[in-house]
Amino acid sequence: MRASVLFEQRKPLQVEELELEPPRAGEVCVRMAASGVCHSCLHAADGSWQGVPVPIVLGDEGAGVVESVGPGVQDVKVGDHVVLSWAPTCGRCHYCVIGRPNLCEKRLPGRGLLPDGTTRMSLGGKPVYHYGHVATYASRTVVAESSAIPIARDMPLDRAALVGCSVMTGVGAVINTAAVPAGASMAVFGVGGVGLNVVQGGALVAAHPIIAVDVKTSKLDHARGLGATHGVDASREDPVAAIRAITKRGADFTFVAVGDARAMAQAVDALAPGGTCVLIGVPATGATVPMDPRPIVTGERVIRGCSYGSARTREDLPRLVTLYQAGKLRIDELINRRYGLDEANEAFRALAAGELARGIIVF
Ligand SMILES: [Zn+2]
Numbered sequence: 001m002r003a004s005v006l007f008e009q010r011k012p013l014q015v016e017e018l019e020l021e022p023p024r025a026g027e028v029c030v031r032m033a034a035s036g037v038c039h040s041c042l043h044a045a046d047g048s049w050q051g052v053p054v055p056i057v058l059g060d061e062g063a064g065v066v067e068s069v070g071p072g073v074q075d076v077k078v079g080d081h082v083v084l085s086w087a088p089t090c091g092r093c094h095y096c097v098i099g100r101p102n103l104c105e106k107r108l109p110g111r112g113l114l115p116d117g118t119t120r121m122s123l124g125g126k127p128v129y130h131y132g133h134v135a136t137y138a139s140r141t142v143v144a145e146s147s148a149i150p151i152a153r154d155m156p157l158d159r160a161a162l163v164g165c166s167v168m169t170g171v172g173a174v175i176n177t178a179a180v181p182a183g184a185s186m187a188v189f190g191v192g193g194v195g196l197n198v199v200q201g202g203a204l205v206a207a208h209p210i211i212a213v214d215v216k217t218s219k220l221d222h223a224r225g226l227g228a229t230h231g232v233d234a235s236r237e238d239p240v241a242a243i244r245a246i247t248k249r250g251a252d253f254t255f256v257a258v259g260d261a262r263a264m265a266q267a268v269d270a271l272a273p274g275g276t277c278v279l280i281g282v283p284a285t286g287a288t289v290p291m292d293p294r295p296i297v298t299g300e301r302v303i304r305g306c307s308y309g310s311a312r313t314r315e316d317l318p319r320l321v322t323l324y325q326a327g328k329l330r331i332d333e334l335i336n337r338r339y340g341l342d343e344a345n346e347a348f349r350a351l352a353a354g355e356l357a358r359g360i361i362v363f
């Protein structure tokens, strides 16, 4: 199996031939078709998130075809087209049972292991870790059955790949986490791969206005193409004042799709009384946000986190595929560059430079 491997944070990725064990009980092996290049992987590579185990195969967004299944696998079969979910679920723990499987207690976030606590990849007999339980920068990967979500066969797999992280996270933040009603005002801080999907989630539920905030004019233009009614260039004007000028009383919902503490503070300041700020981007290890608690208390404002768009993966991922196929969700417009597996470093450079909505690696 060929994979792009991170041997050390802040060093380039290297393509290697790795050994891949066959799937064990409750696991499946997937031949990858495409992988999105996600900002979380860039954070892991550039060292802004600490404690990433190495060597590791990055990639938390992908789609492919099931090549083999381990003992006891029931819901996935050889030949199925699947979107990969970086949040495997056990179906039995407290959170799975109460309908919040994205918080499954059996997940081992950040440790680079499959749910049984081991790896299937190795190099020269030494373990290689699985980023986000799925390790999609690889020609083949072994994942938990609950990470492989079957989808319609006529869905193009390169576009399906994005459903697995950025589309689910962004659209899910609007329709699941915040449950934005029609006519509510919203502002989206950071309109990269996830933020653009927050914008189109807002368009899907008929939020209005939908204000995109970014420091790159090209990204604001892209956001307008996906349903933003206004664009605010935060490098040139104060986004809080601009949002208040557009909405009068402040935004009913603000979303922060970038791991930036200043944007988080601004998104709270821009809320209307009774409004909700949804934090999606994960900031650097150790970051803190200053907060004046008085308007939170007196105006009953809410600050809440959003992990994976509050996904119930087995339900939501196929639903998003259906919405794409029905022409209600746009994914083609999100992909602006395609790379080979050996071009992951260039994809990271372009992502860090703000040149990408979504770059994808195709196999
Ligand atoms: Zn991701």
Ligand SMILES: [Zn+2]
Residues within 6 Å of the ligand: 089, 090, 091, 092, 093, 094, 095, 096, 097, 101, 103, 104, 105, 106
């Ligand atoms: Zn669980």
